[in-house]
Amino acid sequence: MKDWTVFFVFALAGLTSSQAAGKPNILLIMADDMGYEALSANGSESYKSPNLDKLAAQGIRFTNCFANPICTPSRVKIMTGLYNVRNYVKFGLLDRGQTTFAHQLKAAGYTTCIAGKWQLGMQADSPQHFGFEQSCLWQHTRSGRSTENGKNIDRRFVNPLLEINGKEKDYVNGEYGPQVCTDFVCDFIDENREKPFLVYYPMILTHCPFDPTPDSTDWDPKRLGSTTYKGDRNDPQRHFRDMVAYADKVVGQIVAQLEKSGVRENTLLIFTGDNGTDKPIVTSWNGTKVVGRKGSMTDAGTRVPLIASWPAGIKQPGRVVDDLVEFSDLMPTLCEVTGANLPSNYPGDGSSIVPVLQDNASVRKKDWIYIWYSRSGHPDLGQVMVRNKQYSLLAKADGSDASLTRYKGPFNGEKLKDSILLEPEQAVKQQFETTLARLAKTRLLSVSNEIRIKMRKASKNKK
Template sequence: MYTTLIQKIGLLIPLLLWMACSTSSTEDQTAPDILFILADDLGLETLTSYGGTSYSTPNLDQIAREGVLLKHLYSMPLCTPSRVQLLTGKYNDETYRGFGILDTSFTTLPDYLKDAGYRSYIIGKWQLYGNEYQRKLAGQGGSTPEQAGFDYHYVWQMDTLGSRYYRPTITENGHTQTFSGGYGPDYFAGKLNSLMHQAAAFPRFFFYSMVLTHDPFLPAPEVPGAEDSIRSNPANFASMVTAMDREIGILLQAAREHPRPLLLIFMSDNGTDQQIESICNGEIVQGGKGLPNDRGTHVPGFVWYPDSITGNSVYEGLIDFTDLIPTLLDASHQVNNRYDGPGQSFWRGLMHQSQPGRDAIYCSYDPHWGPWKAATFAQDRTWKLYTDGRFYHLPTDPEELSPLADSILDETVTERKARLKELLSRHGYPY
């Protein structure tokens, strides 16, 4: 009996050692710090990596060379709809209450990450609590960063507008201050840079919600007399793109110096302001912010994670903003998480592993704000179907000027249209 017991223990020891090593390795992988950067009103036509030639963005170009370019990333056409979708991982027909409003009842990205021990920091634009007019229009208030799950905030536009650029108004953990000088983006990037260099015994999620390149179009600090500028002029957009890229460079260097593995993701919340024209792939492209077409929703994105992801590559899969939460949960190896939304992780695809891709994306857009018109549609890389029946071939008609009649569709296209119809019907839009 004694010999048998010793033999059993001898068999168990290698197994226990393997489990210990396996657990240690998993723990190392489950806690990458995450830096998510969301640019404001930056269409993909503005970036060299997507064929843009109007502006210089060397730091974003470097991220593209060292990381993965997201070729088919789709946002909502406007900022609040995009941010609500990102933070909840659910579509606007379920979660959107009004412009500038994030309902407090929804579980958010920081809430999900908190389950894995993360602490979350929001730096930059907030605009989800709602000012007095927005709350009246929506019939309810929004969320503070704390109510949305963030442990720390340093933000512009809590419930006070103020300036986001020169002499900015910034709220830090509930305390609001208007500075007598300086440039808002420099305050934000400086604060984030400082936080990233602080040691921590827990994984951290940094959300840098940039104020650049949203209007007013004011010159960057490098331009003489910039701090005294008060008049918005689209001619200043180029210097704002340069300033944005400079901030990215500061954070990229901080990422390189970071003491633990860091996953960096860059996206934009919607297309460029319609006042801006840029050159992309040899053509003049007008900004499409607020519009449900490609100029308003097809946005740039990069993923940088040199410890695990092969650089200078392109991810061809379809992505919409509901996909961020499940992707980050996969990146943190939360196998049994409580996310129950429609988002689909693209993490394994980034790792060049086999993963079923998203077949199509769905968009429900009704901002209840400004001149923007409501639209609901489903699309893939090639075809797009609106609930009013308009059907477009995107490669030849990106401006959506010539809807296709059923009578000219072949069997393959008819089948594809039927699949988009089925997606719309699942969201309550039967034909």
Template sequence: MAVLVSAADRPNVILVMTDDQGYGDLSCHGNPILKTPELDKLHAESIRFTDFHVSPFCTPTRASLMTGQHAGRTGAYRTTGGLSILYREKKTIANLFADNGYATGMFGKWHLGDNAPQRPQDKGFQDVVWHRCGGIGQGSDYWGNDYFDDTFERVTPGSRIGSFEKFEGYCTDVFFREASRFVEQNKEKPFFLYLALNAPHGPYYVAPEWEQPYKDNKAVVNSAFYGMIANIDWNMGLFRKQLDELGLAKNTIFIFMTDNGTAGGGKFSRYQDSPPMAGYNAGMRGRKSSIYEGGQRVPFFIYWPEGELTGGKDVETLAAHLDVMPTLAELCGIDLPEAYDVDGLSLVPLLKGEKDAWPREHLVIQHHGGRGYTSPLNEPFADTVVLTEKWRLVNSWRETPRHSFKLYDIENDFAQEKDVSQEHPEVVERLKELYQPFWEEVSPVFLNRLARVDLGNPDQNPTELCAQDWVMEKGYPPYSFKQIKKLPKVTAPWMVHVKQAGRYRFTLRQWPEAAGKPVVAVRAKLEIAGQTKEVSVEPGSTGVVIDLDLPAGSTELLTYLYNQAGKMGGAYFTEVEWLGAGAVEL
């Protein structure tokens, strides 16, 4: 099998990842209702990894996919609370390809940091159209976005400074359209394209013509969810047709995968670890956010005609999101520098049919908590599964008592219905021992360090902060448009790094600037770098301005808004602008 190439013949790479589409949300995986003919065609043509695993939530999957590292080592291992931001020094697969002469493009959902230096354009992507935060309609997204005719940030090659632009059409159509433009513009040189669709993530909005075929079927749990996938499938057909017409399909490595288990493909009990009560989940237990199989086993198709990666063949060996970067590097003849320090393994031996050369014996997936979440999630083994090709050792934090290890023979009990830990105590102990090196590697990182965003970075001035990145000791920060419509009742710090000393202007808001709505407060205060300043709020003001001189260095930023009754909450949005090195007249 010819899968290694010279620099002159390097293939293009297209990596398509959908959001919240589970293993069973494809007709080629047995779904009896959902129709996905274009994805079924890709499935029929591809090498399929049938035992492929990711993290049970979107941010950690994206962090591991981009870096090749366990999410706990990257800074981005939860979806909000300042824990969805990559450490500034982390290099991504886009850095790798850009440094090796590839044009790089990213369209859709990033969810690894809204601000410099953690945006996609800071991490190796040259041509970008993206929405902020974890979903369209969430707090830091452009105000008013609702999946139709939305405003996204565009970054053009040669610049890291983006601008907001209104796009016509449904969000999935827009992101595919931008991907098509990128391919057309870069057809004469190798390119790496990351098409990270936000669909079928909630809220479940889609045009009626896509939802209607499923709307009157009582067996369908969420007709809009299925309609969103049908729209993705249709776009996939158009996109692949374009690749054929441009003569690019044969020498393009085309990957399709998803970021976690299903969110809308079944009706579950209040515990995500349960089997579905209705709907289709390919016979698996658990859904998105669960460390059972249904939460983190996903589709992974890879197709490359010139590399002989075709034929509709299954690879049943244990593989993971960590493996994508080293695999693509080897397939494209790119040296992977030691500085990337990846935890994944190249899948090339498996693609060649050389299973005996595959060194992985186990895989650990842990749904970390970290600061801002309940303390049991900071413990070893908390919300963890240790996987081998035969066994799954599960410790779900939703089940009681905690640290009650359950063992499943996945080869004979795919639905994970029978706990056999009592029958095989030696297997339990062996898998627990295999976990220890993982914990020793990741725990000193995620338990002791938080990612910070820059203030005064010339690539983003002003910095636009949103409460979704507040680092809270308890609970969750507000993260959606609906939540920020309520008056603030709490506050928490942003972790920031003042990149250059000087005068900074802080504009505290209850609503984003684009909303144009007044702050409901009479007083405002902020604390940063050992300084505190308090001002009165002018009636009708949409933003409260406070200027301070700051030294360079890492610190925390806290904001406060007080109403007439003296009740306090934080500014949901705060813009921080560097005004210059010298003092500025107030």
């Protein structure tokens, strides 16, 4: 009887291990305002990112990943897998009728968590409404700022104002917001190591204010934060360097936690950034200077890092690939990896990168990426872009004033006049214009009729 009991225990353990192998954990980390050029693995000569470089060396580094030019549009796109033209309403808000990858993975048996920056709706239940069971966030139910002696103070970094599962918590003992969020993620990983989990970590770093980190020489744990938007320490270049280093450091802490909890092997870790680097940061990159252009529909505003690391799931690790990737691709990727269903009536805006992970990219169909961008949500104030590896077409949201840019590499584009376009380039422009016109017809088709009417009325009134 004893022998049968031992056999049963080992068989059960084997079953659990087998189940774990079939259900990879997901860890999606998105830095704030960290462009492609900020990682040393991508060619940065101004900053060092050894932990991210190691992930790239042991996984896959992508050289053609594109986000929207600012945060909320990118967050809406990555979470829903839809082009902004379909469902973007306004800055700082995710329409509560939207379906996210957290919804899909939760329905597939995943326990879910989000930490970092929210800025998508101030209702106390917002993260849970969008599928996240646990949350540790800045700018959730409040602005994340305080007024002291008549001054408005940014409270995302030193002594932060956060919300833990919707409940406000003020830190005043020298805590550092990014570290609090990272510790929350690490605790969640360890507490849920026996079951498949999703962690979405939209970082607070490296967004301005450009402020000291706990590793900076001028760190002051008694400060309450910056009194200006870009930072009142007046040394943005040095502090951005320190902030990149700290972002890399906490990624290393999370990887160490995965290893300690025994789940590193079957965890797909994806690292990216929500848009280009902000002004006034200038980065030495591959022998040239890259000026931060967050908010612009340029390479410096939309080209972002992308690293995928998954010891148990990536074939031929150590590759550097130039496959086109945009944020709508994350929804189908996460669903395919986990066995979750895509949302009903998903229009196919994204293309899974799983074939790339499996070293079979030739079966993946992705010839261009598309960005619809209007910070306010009003199309008359917006721009649209279609691009492939060599060309981009930028136009107003209605398709007018379209211009083609030819790229010789990252951050090396030349705007072309129509009069000098070669015949193949004329064909590319025409194809891109056809794509813009087709997708323009989908504006707000993925939101409720009530919101659609409200938005269209607001747009007419603005005119």
